[in-house]
Amino acid sequence: MIPVQGYTGARVAVLGLGRSGLTSCAALAAGGAEPLAWDESPDARSQAENQGITLHDLGRIDWSGVAALITSPGIPHLYPAPNRIIAAAMAAGVPVDNDIGLFFRSFATAETMEFDQPPKVVAITGSNGKSTTTALVHHILQQAGRPCQMAGNIGKGVLSIDPPQNGEVVVLELSSYQTELARSLTPDIAVFTNLSADHLDRHGGMGGYFAAKRRLFAEGGPDRAIIGVDETEGQFLAGQIGQNPEDMRVIRMSSGRKLTGPGWNVFARKGFLAEYRQGKQVVSVDLRAVKGLPGAHNHQNACAAYAVARSLGIAPRLIEDALHSFSGLPHRSQLVAEADGVRYINDSKATNAESAAQALQAFDHIRWIAGGLGKDGGITSLAPHLGHVTKAYLIGHSAREFALQLGDTAHEVCETMERAVARAMADAQSGDVVLLAPAAASFDQFKDFECRGQAFIDAVNARLLRESATDDK
Structure with missing residues (x-):
């Protein structure tokens, strides 16, 4: 404690x-x-x-x-x-x-200042990818033999971690609810993954939401800021922090486009992660075979975690090896099962349209289970990403609303998770992916997104078990 x-x-x-x-x-x-x-x-x-x-x-x-x-x-x-x-x-x-403010005002003590290597805090925020990036940074540190702890919006509460050791790194996932109010925010390394509309009622609109995230950088003055620049807000934030384009205290990162600026850049493009410094390529990593990080959104998470690890002095080869041994997080592009050429993916954490869009772009031949307690705008923004969807199976409070927004995409209103899984599995053919990416909150039918994801896992496993028993007769 x-x-x-x-x-x-x-x-x-x-x-x-x-x-x-x-x-x-x-x-x-x-x-x-x-x-x-x-x-x-x-x-x-x-x-x-x-x-x-x-x-x-x-x-x-x-x-x-x-x-x-x-x-x-x-x-x-x-x-x-x-x-x-x-x-x-x-x-x-x-x-x-809040507890985050208490943590930052209490983490450093006279004892920790006497360590040969004072402990460091890495704080990760953004709309999507926070949890995976946090867990991935923690995993890389473990694989590199660095003492580390993980807390915040994932794992332990920040005040319940053990007192830090010499050279330890504490990795925190911080939501906008946490950064918005904390009176003290002083991370050594701060990460901004991306920004998309979410929690807007809580923050009084998009400007308030971005302002809550921005406080981690503006209030804390981290030694190194790792900023996703695929949105205007990230570009603005990176420009505010850096003294000039060459300022190496800022690492700009992207998923999908090459960054050619004169500073420190990490980006993923066509399945490869690249690190550039002062306009010259330093490292290239093939992410296509990293099973725990499928899709462009996870490649962005890999870029963020890679940049953190490099900031902490970890060698590229060690980072690459750790990426390959990362198994992913439950309910985030989680491979539940594979049978008869069909993969079953649980991305219950995709609670908004933006995160669902990332999941829809990560796979082909998708039988998509979606729905729940829909958010403002529903799934209208997903129209450009429905090309990989063979059929949608809709559940929960917003099932019929989502059906009206799907246009020509084949769909079926199933109401419950059990029926949606049953119908998708009955329709699935070899090469298909049965994907739970709800694009909605879970609170209409489930306690939280974890319970929703577990319901999907249970339904898939129960049907596979019944099918296996039938085949054995």
Whole structure:
């Protein structure tokens, strides 16, 4: 655990008692603060009490004696409207922070500064690819024999990691909800993968969403910034950080086009990753045979992770070997099974149209399972990417809405995951890919995207098992 610094003897309110809130309470107490814990859910309060946490109703406290309010990422503090408790704290002039802010203010200590190699923090944000990039960086570091930990929006909560060792690297995945509010953001290396419309109600529009991501770079001043420049926002951000086009503190990266600028560039094109410095090619890596990273979107993730690893001094050959041994993450272009020439791919994490587009471009002859709780615009933006779709099988709340947006693409409204899998498997022929890439949130039928992905896995495996039993008779 990372004990929180700067609040010894102070009363600090904690709103939201999920993973980050519970860990914040423990880390604050370890640092000598008195946490005042509360959650508006009775179930969450009961679970917290079972863990020995004393509750304080933050809707009724006197804020004059409170040093700060630490809130969980999912609780809105600005748009579309502040939570009532956060609004009361802000009106009383109480600073509002989150566990990410506590982590960055507490990570470096007098002890770590005496290490031969001070520990470093790599922070990764963006709309799509954050989790895969974070896990891939962690995997490369492990394969290179570097001490490392992974936390944030993936793995452990940031305050629950072990105190860092000499030369250790902590790799964090950070969402816009986390970067938006953290009062301290000081990574050594910061990564911006890409930007597409998401969470717009929470951030008051696209500008607010980009501003939340940008804070990781503008507030933190990382020693190295790795920026995806395939969107205008990334180009703008890279230009703001670098002093000039030759500034090697900025690594520009792209998936799909060659970068020819005079600085430090990493890009993937036609299945090959290339590193250029000062206009000269340094390295080329063939990504086509890397099974854990299929498609252009995963090649962008490979570029980001490669750039991080090179920034940390890891040799290209070690990085390439680690790319080949990376098996991917569950629910992100995950190969579930292959039978009779048909591959079954679980990309349940494709919760918006942009991420679904990446999945649709990664495979041919797709039998596409999509739907759920659709987002603004539905799947109209996917029209240019439907050429590989043989047929769509639609589920969930937005099934009929999606059907109207598919044009001439063959489709069937199936409502449930079980029926969609059954119909897709019955139709599939050798060479086809049965792909779950919902382009929608999961909350209409499932607790989260993991549960949705597991339902797909279970349905596929159950039918394959039945077919195998039938063939044995």
